[in-house]
Amino acid sequence: MAKYLLLKHYRGAPAAVNDVPMDRWTPEELAAHVRYMNDFAARLEETGELVEHQALRPEGTFVRGDGEGRPPVTDGPFAETKDLIAGWTVIDVDSYERALELAGELSAAPGAGGEPINEWLEVRPFLTCLPTVIE
Numbered sequence: 001m002a003k004y005l006l007l008k009h010y011r012g013a014p015a016a017v018n019d020v021p022m023d024r025w026t027p028e029e030l031a032a033h034v035r036y037m038n039d040f041a042a043r044l045e046e047t048g049e050l051v052e053h054q055a056l057r058p059e060g061t062f063v064r065g066d067g068e069g070r071p072p073v074t075d076g077p078f079a080e081t082k083d084l085i086a087g088w089t090v091i092d093v094d095s096y097e098r099a100l101e102l103a104g105e106l107s108a109a110p111g112a113g114g115e116p117i118n119e120w121l122e123v124r125p126f127l128t129c130l131p132t133v134i135e
Helices: 027-047 096-107
Strands: 002-009 050-055 085-093 122-125
Touching: 002 096, 027 050, 027 085, 027 096, 085 096, 096 122
Parallel strands: none
Antiparallel strands: 002 085, 002 122, 050 085
C-alpha cells in the first residue's frame, strides 16, 4: 500500500471544465457537491483506502517564529495556501494507477447546474523512509 495526497485547488491548477466559482452555486448545488464528497469518502472508508478527507475554509494567515516570543503575522505578498488549497484527501492504495482512478472520480464531483466539475486534482505520493546504508 502507498499513500497519496489528492489535492483540490481554488486556483493554481488548470481551469476545470465546469469552472463556475463555488460562491455562485445555489444551495442545492452546494449540497449535492458536499454529498458527493461525503459519499466518496464513505466508500473509501469501507474499502480501507481512506486515510483522511478535509475541506478548507478560504481564510488563513502566514506565521513564522521571530525568536522574540511573538510571531509576525502577514497576509501577503505570498501566494498563500488559503488562495490555492481548497481541501485534500489522503488515500492508501495498492498502486499509482488506483490513485489516478480515484482522483478521476473525485474530479467529477457535481458543481454548477449539477454537472461534473471535472477539476484538475494534484496527485502526490507521500515520501517514504529512505533505505539506510549499513557498512
